Amino acid sequence: MSDGTAYIVLFRGVGGKTQLPVARLRETLTAAGFDNVATYINSGNAVLKSALSRGEVASRVAEVCARDFAFDKDVHVATRAEWRALIAANPFPEAVETPTFLHAALLADAPEPARVEALRALAAGGEDIAIVGTVAYLHTPHGFGTSKLAAKFDKGIGVANTARNWNTVLKLDELAAAADV
Structure with missing residues (x-):
């Protein structure tokens, strides 16, 4: 090692x-x-x-x-x-069955609560956003590409970020495990 x-x-x-x-x-x-x-x-x-x-x-x-x-x-x-903690902290465990509808976004800083609430107000039909530390989780059960919450997330969150769908989150964890030898 x-x-x-x-x-x-x-x-x-x-x-x-x-x-x-x-x-x-x-x-x-x-x-x-x-x-x-x-x-x-x-x-x-x-x-x-x-x-x-x-x-x-x-x-x-x-x-x-x-x-x-x-x-x-x-x-x-x-x-x-930190990545393993991100996976473990997923507040939407029901969403892992459709991993393209669950995204985790690394945030440069904690967002203002008012911004999160403004985004949450855009959520429709079971969609939601949750912030755990400096990770935002977006659950868009009817599709990320058609979600107003997802469309407004990047600018609406108010902090630098980058998001990945759950398939990518899990694959990067697998690659990191292989790199950690």
């Missing part, structure tokens, strides 16, 4: 015109000194292992991606332990 911590790295806003080619991203992060680098789908997800702190990992990854990919959007980082 090598020294260090397994981290989940989420890049905000990947897709469309903003691309981080996964093979090149893996190579670049490995060359930057990170261990056990893996990526998951072309939407800005990576896992790696490092002896650096979470903040140092975020800074170094952002620096490397700005230099090598002209990527200047937010980079969110969680330890494997």
